[in-house]
Amino acid sequence: MSDITAVMTGHNEGELLVTSWRSMLAAADHARAAGLSVDFLVMLDRPDEATVAAVEVMRDRARIEVLDLGDHGIVRNEAIALAAGEYVAFLDGDDLWSENWLTAAYDVCRADPDRVVAHPALNWFFEGQSNLFFIADQEDPDLDAGAFLRIANPWDQLCMASRALHLAHPYPARDLAVGYAYVDWSWNLATVEAGCVHRVVEDTIHFKRRRSTSQLTLAQAASTLPWPSTLHSWGEQPSG
Amino acid sequence: MHPRFYAAQTGLDPLLAPAEALAHFRAEGQAAGARVTALFQPSFYCAAAAAAGIEVEGDPFDHWLSVGAERRIVPTPLYDEAHYRAHHPELRADRWGFADFVTDGCYRLDRRPTAYVQSYGARVPEQARARQDPVLLTGMLHRCDEYDLRTTSWLESGIAAVAAKVDRLASGPVADLVARAVAIEPAIGEVALPLRTASWPPHLHWDSLTVAAAEAVRRSLPSPRADAVVFLPDDGSAAEVDLPGRVLRVACTDAAAATAAGDESAVDLRPFLERLGPRQRVQVVLDLVRGVAPAHVVVLENVLATRMLARYGRPLANTMTVSGTVDGRDADLGAFVEAQRRRDEGA
Numbered sequence: 001m002s003d004i005t006a007v008m009t010g011h012n013e014g015e016l017l018v019t020s021w022r023s024m025l026a027a028a029d030h031a032r033a034a035g036l037s038v039d040f041l042v043m044l045d046r047p048d049e050a051t052v053a054a055v056e057v058m059r060d061r062a063r064i065e066v067l068d069l070g071d072h073g074i075v076r077n078e079a080i081a082l083a084a085g086e087y088v089a090f091l092d093g094d095d096l097w098s099e100n101w102l103t104a105a106y107d108v109c110r111a112d113p114d115r116v117v118a119h120p121a122l123n124w125f126f127e128g129q130s131n132l133f134f135i136a137d138q139e140d141p142d143l144d145a146g147a148f149l150r151i152a153n154p155w156d157q158l159c160m161a162s163r164a165l166h167l168a169h170p171y172p173a174r175d176l177a178v179g180y181a182y183v184d185w186s187w188n189l190a191t192v193e194a195g196c197v198h199r200v201v202e203d204t205i206h207f208k209r210r211r212s213t214s215q216l217t218l219a220q221a222a223s224t225l226p227w228p229s230t231l232h233s234w235g236e237q238p239s240g
Numbered sequence: 241m242h243p244r245f246y247a248a249q250t251g252l253d254p255l256l257a258p259a260e261a262l263a264h265f266r267a268e269g270q271a272a273g274a275r276v277t278a279l280f281q282p283s284f285y286c287a288a289a290a291a292a293g294i295e296v297e298g299d300p301f302d303h304w305l306s307v308g309a310e311r312r313i314v315p316t317p318l319y320d321e322a323h324y325r326a327h328h329p330e331l332r333a334d335r336w337g338f339a340d341f342v343t344d345g346c347y348r349l350d351r352r353p354t355a356y357v358q359s360y361g362a363r364v365p366e367q368a369r370a371r372q373d374p375v376l377l378t379g380m381l382h383r384c385d386e387y388d389l390r391t392t393s394w395l396e397s398g399i400a401a402v403a404a405k406v407d408r409l410a411s412g413p414v415a416d417l418v419a420r421a422v423a424i425e426p427a428i429g430e431v432a433l434p435l436r437t438a439s440w441p442p443h444l445h446w447d448s449l450t451v452a453a454a455e456a457v458r459r460s461l462p463s464p465r466a467d468a469v470v471f472l473p474d475d476g477s478a479a480e481v482d483l484p485g486r487v488l489r490v491a492c493t494d495a496a497a498a499t500a501a502g503d504e505s506a507v508d509l510r511p512f513l514e515r516l517g518p519r520q521r522v523q524v525v526l527d528l529v530r531g532v533a534p535a536h537v538v539v540l541e542n543v544l545a546t547r548m549l550a551r552y553g554r555p556l557a558n559t560m561t562v563s564g565t566v567d568g569r570d571a572d573l574g575a576f577v578e579a580q581r582r583r584d585e586g587a
Binding site for chain 1: 402405406409413414417418420421424425427428430437438439440441442443445447450451454455458461464465523527530531532533551552554555556557558559
């Protein structure tokens with residue numbers, strides 16, 4: 001078993017996948033220098049030809065799986081089932097990590113492997129946008145996480161957590177026909193409800209390429225909601 | 241002068257006329273350290289003046305009026321001249337952007353004084369110019385009981401914190417990390433400055449005030465549960481609905497609230513929605529419906545609830561029935577969607 005399985009998910013990123021791969025290798029080198037072992041898993045869901053071709057450069061070092069699922073939450077569940085690492089970190093196939101991400105996130109997760117989900121301190125959006133989204137720690141005293149999660153989603157899915165935590169809390173399937181999507185938001189609701197803690201890892205960054213066909217864009221266009229959670233229910237809240 | 245901001249520090253009537261606020265400030269408030277304008281922060285001004293080689297003697301506000309304004313020193317973290325100019329190139333080159341913001345831009349949602357979220361999706365207050373009630377006051381007065389408004393506010397402290405985070409990106413170990421990423425993907429380094437936005441929940445996040453409003457609604461209800469939620473007609477006409485169990489009646493307009501006055505089963509949403517924009521209002525109503533988790537939602541000629549159902553009715557209908565009237569006719573989920581589509585096209 002390795003310490004960390006670094007998972008890259010792809011669909012139609014083509015050559016951008018190679019850029020993300022180089023970022024993943026840099027982060028893995030940083031982790032290895034800190035004494036950690038890292039293995040690689042590439043999950044392609046309904047990939048186009050360019051994306052299949054792009055992963056050839058990874059074949060010597062990564063396990064590559066090609067799936068026909070059409071649901072990124074379920075893809076992640078498959079990745080967790082296959083992961084050999086004690087901890088699992090996800091990277092979308094067009095994004096990049098700061099090279100300290102795996103090392104620093106591992107340290108934070110190790111403090112409480114059954115409860116901690118690690119997030120970067122900053123999402124740096126690029127390509128057509130110039131937005132910085134500093135991420136909130138669930139334990140920030142100014143953040144009422146339960147109330148905030150009812151209205152908005154403070155954390156995306158490019159996180160690290162123990163494989164055991166992921167196995168205990170699988171991602172829900174997207175179901176646009178009945179109006180439930182927002183897989184990451186739903187997962188955050190479920191994990192907070194279960195007592196997990198979403199922690200920010202200081203001085204780490206995810207560089208996120210903003211594309212108009214992101215899952216978030218699709219969910220918004222479809223007028224969907226995250227799956228119901230007891231956090232939504234006022235009967236479950238403190239009366240104040 | 242910003243009377244509502246001044247009133248929050250002094251306990252005066254928030255609808256005080258600007259001239260009266262100024263007179264009170266000169267007579268009493270200034271000596272007590274109160275701020276009569278939201279766009280002046282003494283500590284920020286003193287630091288900015290020092291950076292320009294100017295020593296501030298005496299009262300900082302008077303000093304700014306007599307010296308700082310002449311030297312075009314911006315006295316607030318709520319405004320960034322370079323950002324404002326970059327986003328509003330139509331401004332005359334010889335015009336000080338800050339002067340434009342003070343007299344006009346601060347009353348408009350389409351003006352961007354900094355990269356940091358300031359409006360929180362709030363709407364422009366009624367008679368904002370006449371009352372000198374800028375949009376950013378909504379964020380400044382958020383959780384105002386936790387701040388000494390004479391020196392700072394929720395919005396100013398949030399901006400200071402995020403600005404410090406942004407500054408950290410420019411030097412030291414974090415800058416090295418960015419440089420290494422740029423070496424892999426040069427597009428990362430092509431981030432256009434000034435930034436379009438920088439946000440950080442909850443301090444600077446467009447949903448923060450929506451969350452606060454939703455929480456305020458939740459805490460106002462005598463019971464967190466109901467068997468049915470009825471959104472009352474906006475025009476105040478009587479609601480003839482016979483439903484079993486505990487029914488929560490919801491008023492969203494003056495007329496509906498007047499009709500529901502004295503009804504202990506009714507909640508008046510107006511105070512909670514007053515400063516929110518259209519999208520935020522829909523979110524608050526959605527949170528109410530999900531929170532109370534009724535078996536039935538009935539919407540009677542209610543525009544806000546119709547808008548909410550048009551957008552979110554499909555997932556809600558998995559756990560509750562959706563019905564009512566729209567434009568005088570019985571309505572189901574499809575009718576709400578259609579009514580909203582017609583309104584959107586009309587708009």
